[in-house]
Amino acid sequence: MIKKGIRRQIVLHYFIVVFSALLLAEVIFLLAIRTYYYDSIYSHIKNHIDNVEDYYYQRINPGLDGNRDLASMLTYYDLNSANVQILDTQGNVLINSSEFQPDMSVKTADISQALSGNVGRWVGRQASTGENVMAVSKLEQSSGQDGYIVRYVTSLETVNDKLFNLTMLATGVGAAVLAIVLVFSMGLANSIVQPLNTITAVSAEMARGKFNQRIKGDYKYELGELASTLNYMAQEIVRSNQVKDDFISSISHELRTPLTSIKGWSETINSGGYDPEETRIGMEIITKETERLIGLVEEILDFSKLQQNEMKIAIxxxxxxxxxxxxxxxxxxxxxxxxxxxxxxxxxxxxxxxxxxxxxxxxxxxxxxxxxxxxxxxxxxxxxxxxxxxxxxxxxxxxxxxxxxxxxxxxxxxxxxxxxxxxxxxxxxxxxxxxxxxxxxxxxxxxxxxxxxxxxxxxxxxxxxxxxxxxxxxxxxxxxxx
CATH class of the missing domain: 3.30.565.10 (Histidine kinase-like ATPase, C-terminal domain)
Structure with missing residues (x-):
């Protein structure tokens, strides 16, 4: 099991997308194949009925007379791999090409469709044998007669076996595709997650103050930009720290020099003697150095105000x-x-x-x-x-x-x-x-x-x-x- 994280999300999303696409494609494919096979069987039987009608009714046009005529009709309508039945309009089987004779009338949908003037079609399980079959029926009327229903019943077991084999083959191909997608998605996820783990580890070191750390590796696209940005950030922090250290050193020197002068002249004046000229010079130096200190402090305060957006100007x-x-x-x-x-x-x-x-x-x-x-x-x-x-x-x-x-x-x-x-x-x-x-x-x-x-x-x-x-x-x- 892949632990929670970006790797899992990438693999899961790819898997779901491909699985959904494959499932939809296979369902559509299998339904199309099933429809194609069933329609082919139906078209074959319907064409056979049309051909028999042209020959039997237009050329021979017999008058049906009892079982002998039904048997003749059954012979003309006979079709290999299909059971032919002649039914009356009530659905009762009058004659059957197979040895099995049903005891009850047929009430399936193809009969009602045939009575309405269409070529009826019904697919289902035959009650007597439990076998999947297709029934195709059509009403045939002769002059002066009530008409008969010609019904073909053909087994779908062979076709269903082929469809099952196709289903298993499609399932196997889908499973293979999913396995390949899984492998490739894990590879793709690793190509993203591993650099991110490296970047995260180096960033953690930077957060601890180790700004000499750098992200190494030739990463592409957004990952490369992220790595370059973090490296640049570390470089700028190092430079800013160096500038800050130089500033502290410089400002310490700038403050120490005037303070030393002020302290020295203060001690000189306090030591006595009170030479007017020397005292005047000393006081001037103290005043000058004091103003210099005030200027330095005001410059730092001004910069602080600007950095905090607190500087106000009188227009x-x-x-x-x-x-x-x-x-x-x-x-x-x-x-x-x-x-x-x-x-x-x-x-x-x-x-x-x-x-x-x-x-x-x-x-x-x-x-x-x-x-x-x-x-x-x-x-x-x-x-x-x-x-x-x-x-x-x-x-x-x-x-x-x-x-x-x-x-x-x-x-x-x-x-x-x-x-x-x-x-x-x-x-x-x-x-x-x-x-x-x-x-x-x-x-x-x-x-x-x-x-x-x-x-x-x-x-x-x-x-x-x-x-x-x-x-x-x-x-x-x-x-x-x-």
């Missing part, structure tokens, strides 16, 4: 040109320290509907990254232009660029192109999601060694809205965009 009218000018002022000192020139080229009044603080966070991160990865004595271009119903902003640098391998991962959370430069690896991931919250698109184009261009496309406010003095009709503040 208003934002002039991208003014926003970029403010960012250039904020980053001017950092760019000047590396002799990097910030250049802005913009259309007039590039207005979008958005959260000014969040959009400033996006572009501040993009320009800061451009400065961080640009060569000294280079330039960064900020270009703003209209494209259809969108305001497009490009941040172009001629820095180190990004390789093709890193380009597909650079927007992943915690990923850092150069871990030595510091940071959490969340800035670009957060920028991507903030742009999407504003119904915009962020694209990255880069060539290693030649520079990077980041394109941000945001929906532009309608022209009539942009030219009005009042506020545009925008969603209410703090509404979360999705």
């Amino acid at each position: 208003g009218r934002v002039d991208i040109k003014e926003l970029l000018q403010e960012i250039m002022l904020n980053l001017w000192t950092k760019a000047e320290s590396r002799q990097i020139e910030l250049r802005l080229k913009s259309e007039d009044r590039p207005l979008v509907a958005g959260d000014a603080n969040r959009l400033k966070q996006v572009f501040l991160n993009l320009v800061d990254n451009a400065i961080k990865f640009s060569h000294e004595h280079s330039a960064i271009d900020l270009v703003v232009y209209f494209e259809g119903d969108n305001v497009v902003t490009e941040v172009r640098d001629t820095g180190i660029g990004i390789s093709e391998d890193h380009l597909v991962k650079v927007r992943d959370r915690f990923f850092q192109v150069d871990p030595l430069n510091g940071g959490t690896g969340l800035g670009l991931a957060i920028s991507q999601q903030l742009v999407e919250l504003h119904k915009g698109i962020l694209l990255i184009q880069s060539t290693l060694g030649e520079g990077t261009t980041i394109v941000v496309s945001l929906p532009r406010l309608p022209e009539n809205t942009a030219q009005t003095d009042g506020a545009p009709e925008l969603p209410p503040a703090d509404e979360k965009l999705s």
Whole structure:
């Protein structure tokens, strides 16, 4: 007995379908053969009656006179392998070609059919002998006579024996076909179940945290896709875990450095001496490192909110040109320290509907990254232009660029192109999601060694809205965009 499972279901379904089809086909076949044999016997007797009628009544046309004429009629109607009877219209046997003479009148269906003018037919078991027979009867009328019923009775035992043999042969063929189907269905079931068992076993190992396990085997179709998907999932989990470990290591370093500075200067100040200049420098460093810690924590909190769809943005009218000018002022000192020139080229009044603080966070991160990865004595271009119903902003640098391998991962959370430069690896991931919250698109184009261009496309406010003095009709503040 096959235990419950997919294998059993496949075998059972195939078996039931083929068995039902075979049973229906064999029943139809055997009924057709039986009908063919019985109709052949009936047609043979009926044709014999028609031929005798043509000869006996049209050419001889005797006047029946007692038993001598009945005997003559019986002789003409005689047929090999069939018993011929001459009956009156009451069903009484007047003369019989066999030695056996029935004592009672015949009341079978063929008699009533013959009396109604048809060639009657009846198949059944003969009461006196218990034998399966077919009776064919027809009413024959002579001029001036009441008429007689000519009845043929032939045994069906030989035909039934042949039909039984055909039935047994068909049953044997059906059993052989079912056996072959059973073998093939079990093979098919095994070809599906065995890979599934392998996949299940490896998946169980993955569930226990063994993500180095892989599903081996060249599986086809859906099973192959399932195996590839699970292998890819394990690979991505391993990569995510590695990225997470790198992030923990990086963030630990990022937190430790400012905390060490804060602790060192705090101890220095507390140690006494109170040199005004030294104290001032120490307090500035403590303030700077504290702000750096706050920035790191806020970046992590922002990412957490975005991941949980809890980030809310206050919608208003934002002039991208003014926003970029403010960012250039904020980053001017950092760019000047590396002799990097910030250049802005913009259309007039590039207005979008958005959260000014969040959009400033996006572009501040993009320009800061451009400065961080640009060569000294280079330039960064900020270009703003209209494209259809969108305001497009490009941040172009001629820095180190990004390789093709890193380009597909650079927007992943915690990923850092150069871990030595510091940071959490969340800035670009957060920028991507903030742009999407504003119904915009962020694209990255880069060539290693030649520079990077980041394109941000945001929906532009309608022209009539942009030219009005009042506020545009925008969603209410703090509404979360999705």
